[in-house]
Amino acid sequence: MTTQTAPAPAPESAPPGIHRAWSVAAVAFVTIIGAAAFASLPGLLIEPLHEEFDWSRGTIGLAVSVNLALYGLTAPFAAALMDRFGIRKVVAIALTVISAGSVATVWMTASWQLVMYWGVLVGLGSGSMALAFAATVTNRWFVARRGLVTGVLTAAGASGQLIFLPLLAWLVEHHGWRPAAVTVSLAALTVVPFVWLLLRDHPADIGLAPYGGTYAPKPAPALGAARRTVTVLFTAARTGPFWLLAGTFAICGASTNGLVKTHFVPSAHDHGMPVTAAAGLLAVIGVFDVIGTVFSGWLTDRFDARRLLVVYYALRGISLLFLPMLLAPSVHPPMLLFIVFYGLDWVATVPPTIALCREHYGEDSAIVFGWVLASHQVGAALVAFLGGLARDAFGSYDLVWYASGALCAMAALMAMVIRRRPAAAPLPA
Structure with a gap:
């Protein structure tokens, strides 16, 4: 007895009107905005949890650091998971895990539960989406306008931060941290039906060509994708530029997600x-983050990426050295100037870092950047934890700001010694 498999949908030209790729991009945009809710909360929880449970800031920072570390370490494998099991399944499961981890904190009574729920569950869920989600959607569904869609989906995270940060801060201040945690859980869970009903893994699933491209059958699942991810890491680790890029990006993560996103609110509250x-103010950083990222991409097309990194890290370090003198009970013009600059500089390092990965590692550059991104999150995790310990030990965050400024100066020096490579080439076998 022979079995027959259902034929794949016949290739079709895009129907008149709006191409289906745009609805997929819209769902991805809403999903990333919903995901921004849980990225906005950690810095708002430090003081309330300290006051209610008498947990040290170092203990609370440990949960945040586990979250950030798992986010980074999961990210390189996220694309492999999506290749193997499909975008829709991976994202829906990730959002459900995030929702469960967030709402479980409402009933916690011990600090290890915060590490488990917020650190492990939310960290794994958020890492399974990370940058791989936006990159996979744009690579599969778009040929034309790919850069535009990538920029819009990247901006969705900052837009979500702008939406959720003031709301969550208001909930924490007027109703306590538990309603804020429930709001994050509901935001993640609300997006799941849209993902499941409207998101599709590949244009060929519905017989379409990608937007601006020609029809191509859906490729078979890449069973060896995870193994290749590890192989590329070991090969890249034998080259000097990888460690310089990973080191500078670790400091980038330390001085943004680990420091400002986690400790700015409690430091200002002090x-x-x-x-x-x-x-x-953090929400305003999110607004200027979008502008800075787009402008940095424009600059990267025209100037030496290494020199851009030197300038970005040097200016970031100088601004952090001045921040302790700017913190005050109210918002004043010099503080607004810091916020605007830090927003412009926040992820301005990403386009030149990607460009240098592409220059040195060619067709393997996406995977190499995934590992460089992992170092970004490990740096963020370390400073999220150590920043809390320093606040407990010294009674203020001043030393943390000064140390981070010095680290940024080190990153500028590291970027300066990255050597140029005339032509991109794949990693040697």
């Missing part, structure tokens, strides 16, 4: 600033 005002 100086008498209301939580809602400090969270509002």
